[in-house]
Amino acid sequence: MAEQVYYEDVTEESELPPLTKQPTTRQLVMWAGASGDYYAIHYDKDFAQSKGLPGVIVHGQLVASFLGQLLTDWIGKQGKLIKLACSYKGMNFPGETITCRGKVSKKYIEDGEHRVECHIWAENAKGEKTVIGKAIVALPARG
Amino acid sequence: MAQKAIIAEELKHKIGQEWLLGEFEIEKGMVQRFVRAIGDSNPRWETMAPPFFIVTVGGEQFGQQLAAMFPDGLLHGSTELECHQPVRPGDKITVTGKVLNVRERSQMAFVTFEITYTNQRQELVARCQQTMIGYQTEK
Numbered sequence: 001m002a003e004q005v006y007y008e009d010v011t012e013e014s015e016l017p018p019l020t021k022q023p024t025t026r027q028l029v030m031w032a033g034a035s036g037d038y039y040a041i042h043y044d045k046d047f048a049q050s051k052g053l054p055g056v057i058v059h060g061q062l063v064a065s066f067l068g069q070l071l072t073d074w075i076g077k078q079g080k081l082i083k084l085a086c087s088y089k090g091m092n093f094p095g096e097t098i099t100c101r102g103k104v105s106k107k108y109i110e111d112g113e114h115r116v117e118c119h120i121w122a123e124n125a126k127g128e129k130t131v132i133g134k135a136i137v138a139l140p141a142r143g
Numbered sequence: 144m145a146q147k148a149i150i151a152e153e154l155k156h157k158i159g160q161e162w163l164l165g166e167f168e169i170e171k172g173m174v175q176r177f178v179r180a181i182g183d184s185n186p187r188w189e190t191m192a193p194p195f196f197i198v199t200v201g202g203e204q205f206g207q208q209l210a211a212m213f214p215d216g217l218l219h220g221s222t223e224l225e226c227h228q229p230v231r232p233g234d235k236i237t238v239t240g241k242v243l244n245v246r247e248r249s250q251m252a253f254v255t256f257e258i259t260y261t262n263q264r265q266e267l268v269a270r271c272q273q274t275m276i277g278y279q280t281e282k
Binding site: 039 | 181187193218220224
């Protein structure tokens with residue numbers, strides 16, 4: 001685990017350490033079981049194609065969970081995730097490399113907390129942003 | 144096209160009505176299945192749930208209802224999660240759903256739901272807006 005990041009360490013434009021994932025169809029099935037999302041476009045190719053899709057696609061919320069991990073890995077034990085919002089803009093396919101990234105857009109104090117707002121996104125190997133969003137976290141301050 | 148219009152009309156009548164998705168006791172195994180599915184080995188999740196875990200609570204029930212509402216094509220548009228309280232094994236979470244709004248655009252129906260999670264102490268744990276997109280598939 002990385003060392004605890006503090007509010008003072010962060011500046012606007014600071015980049016979050018990226019997180020890379022490569023979900024397989026097996027991982028999609030694990031996610032289906034863990035999340036209760038059994039919609040068959042995520043494991044049955046024929047069904048996915050009958051819905052007009054090129055094949056099985058990765059659950060949007062699995063990618064959102066990767067973005068959640070990007071944030072919790074970064075903010076450490078003393079940080080707090082306040083908000084995570086994301087839009088599913090494109091599809092990810094099993095076997096593809098997905099890289100989650102984030103960049104600080106604002107830092108401010110509110111409700112007695114040292115808050116940091118970040119742009120977050122997931123991109124495929126071609127650099128296309130398939131999930132984009134925004135997060136607000138609170139970080140500890142050195143005081 | 145006709146089917147999509149009916150779904151949108153039915154859901155418009157439900158705007159603002161709250162319904163119970165269920166009450167769920169959080170077990171350690173549920174949290175472990177979640178972190179293994181993501182591949183997140185942070186030792187912190189041995190005693191508490193990662194913040195995004197909450198969206199999976201009642202997820203199966205919500206998914207079944209969505210499948211019934213959108214029998215044709217369904218995609219996920221967006222998720223907006225606000226976290227208020229951490230979740231730990233042993234918590235009892237009550238999940239309620241509500242339709243916030245329904246929009247129609249380019250033969251698609253965009254429906255935003257608000258899912259609210261409260262714990263056994265009646266504390267607000269999280270609130271999540273989920274936008275789903277119903278679309279027509281070619282027959």
